Every structure is written in structure tokens, then in C-alpha cells.
Amino acid sequence: MSQPAARPALPGSPVRALLHAAMGLNALWLGVLPRAGAVAMACAALLLNWVVMPRTRWGRALERPDERFLGGLRTYPLAVLGLVLLLPPAEAAAAWGVLAFGDSAAALVGARVRSPALLGHRKATWAGSGAFVLAGGVGALALAHGVAFLSGALGWVHAGPVPSPALLGAVVLVAALVDLVRIPPDDNLPCAAACAASLHLLRGLL
Numbered sequence: 001m002s003q004p005a006a007r008p009a010l011p012g013s014p015v016r017a018l019l020h021a022a023m024g025l026n027a028l029w030l031g032v033l034p035r036a037g038a039v040a041m042a043c044a045a046l047l048l049n050w051v052v053m054p055r056t057r058w059g060r061a062l063e064r065p066d067e068r069f070l071g072g073l074r075t076y077p078l079a080v081l082g083l084v085l086l087l088p089p090a091e092a093a094a095a096w097g098v099l100a101f102g103d104s105a106a107a108l109v110g111a112r113v114r115s116p117a118l119l120g121h122r123k124a125t126w127a128g129s130g131a132f133v134l135a136g137g138v139g140a141l142a143l144a145h146g147v148a149f150l151s152g153a154l155g156w157v158h159a160g161p162v163p164s165p166a167l168l169g170a171v172v173l174v175a176a177l178v179d180l181v182r183i184p185p186d187d188n189l190p191c192a193a194a195c196a197a198s199l200h201l202l203r204g205l206l
Contacts, residue, residue: 017104020076024100027143030089031150031157038084038092045077079192086196088160089151091203094144094168095195098175099188102136106179124180132179136172141165163199167206171198 026045030038053073079099083092110128118124144162151159163171171194178194179187 014108017107020107021100021104021139023076024096024139024143027093027096027100028146028150030084030093030096031147031159032154034157035084038089039081042077042081042084046081049073049077075186075188079188082189083192083196087199089157090144090147090159090162091199093147094140094163094171095192095199097139097141097143098136098172098195099191101139102132102172102175103179103187103191105135106132118180123182129176129180132176133172136175137165137168140168140172144168163203164206167199167202170202170206171195174198 023045026041029041033041076099080096083095083099086092087095106124106128109131110123110125113125113127115125115127118126118129140163148159148162151157175191175194175198178190181190183190
């Protein structure tokens with residue numbers, strides 16, 4: 001009996017985390033594309049990650065050996081679609097920044113910097129969670145301002161108000177706390193939901 005082909009792997013590679021972060025730069029398109037175009041972009045990403053990439057050698061290499069069907073590669077574009085549908089462009093870009101840069105920084109730093117476990121957590125460390133807050137906050141602020149600038153320069157997209165640094169600080173802290181809970185199926189959807197809920201509930205208060 002023939003053996004199934006071995007899945008190509010990227011052992012110990014930061015490629016997946018870096019790609020996760022790099023995809024966050026696509027949030028700048030929210031300042032260029034009208035709402036229908038932004039939704040179409042998110043749907044195209046869904047099609048790519050759900051249908052095309054699993055059939056390619058590169059896509060299979062990015063999957064973790066124990067990854068479930070609803071793993072990060074599939075939930076990421078689903079989370080982005082939810083943000084695009086629920087939030088105005090500047091806020092959606094900010095939440096996308098937390099999702100892209102915060103999660104990636106936590107993975108990269110947590111795996112490479114020796115640090116005590118955070119409050120006895122099985123996987124999270126002070127260094128990783130600190131990197132989540134710092135990179136997520138900076139990325140969120142930069143993307144929100146970038147989208148606001150592009151929409152103002154082009155004129156056909158209404159980005160909405162840019163969240164204040166205080167609001168984004170609260171949002172990224174909530175997202176970091178939710179990330180500790182490890183809600184199934186994957187951390188992308190809970191993180192995006194936490195960002196969207198925080199932005200909506202705290203809008204105008206901070």
C-alpha cells in the first residue's frame with residue numbers, strides 16, 4: 001500500500017507569523033476601496049485560504065501538524081470579513097492591526113525570549129503578552145491613521161473617526177486578555193470579536 005505524501009513543513013520557522021503580520025498591511029485598502037470593494041477583498045481572501053491554499057504545497061507547509069480544519073489560516077479571513085462588515089473603515093483597520101501585529105508579535109517573542117509564564121498560564125509569557133500589547137497597539141494606531149489619510153486624500157471613502165490612543169490601548173488590553181482564554185476554534189475569531197465589541201462599547205468614552 002502506498003504511503004500518503006508527507007506534508008512539507010517549515011519547522012521552527014517564523015514565516016507563518018510574519019505572513020500573518022504582513023497580511024495586516026492590506027487593511028490600508030480600507031481607505032481606498034468603497035464598502036462593497038472591501039467586502040469583496042475579504043471574500044476573495046476567504047476563497048484563497050479556504051479553497052486555493054490548502055491545495056498548494058506552500059499552503060500545506062504553512063499548516064501546523066495538529067491544525068484543525070477551522071485553524072488560523074481559515075479563521076483569519078473570516079475574522080477580517082466580520083470586522084469589515086461591522087465597523088467603519090478606520091476602526092476596522094485598527095482592529096485588524098491588533099489581530100495581525102499583536103498575535104504575530106506574541107508568537108515570535110513568546111517562542112524566542114525566555115520569560116516567566118503569565119499568571120501561571122500554560123502557554124502565555126510576560127514577554128509574549130507584552131509584545132502583543134505593544135505591537136498590537138502601535139499597529140492599530142498606524143493602520144487607523146493610514147486609512148483615515150488615504151480616505152481623506154481620495155475622497156470617496158468615509159473612514160469614520162480615528163480611535164484615540166486611549167481607546168486603542170483599552171482595546172488591545174481586552175484583546176490580550178481574551179487571547180489568554182484560548183477560546184476555540186482559534187484565537188483569530190475571539191480576538192477580532194473582542195476588538196469589535198470594545199470599539200463599539202467604548203466609542204465616545206475614551
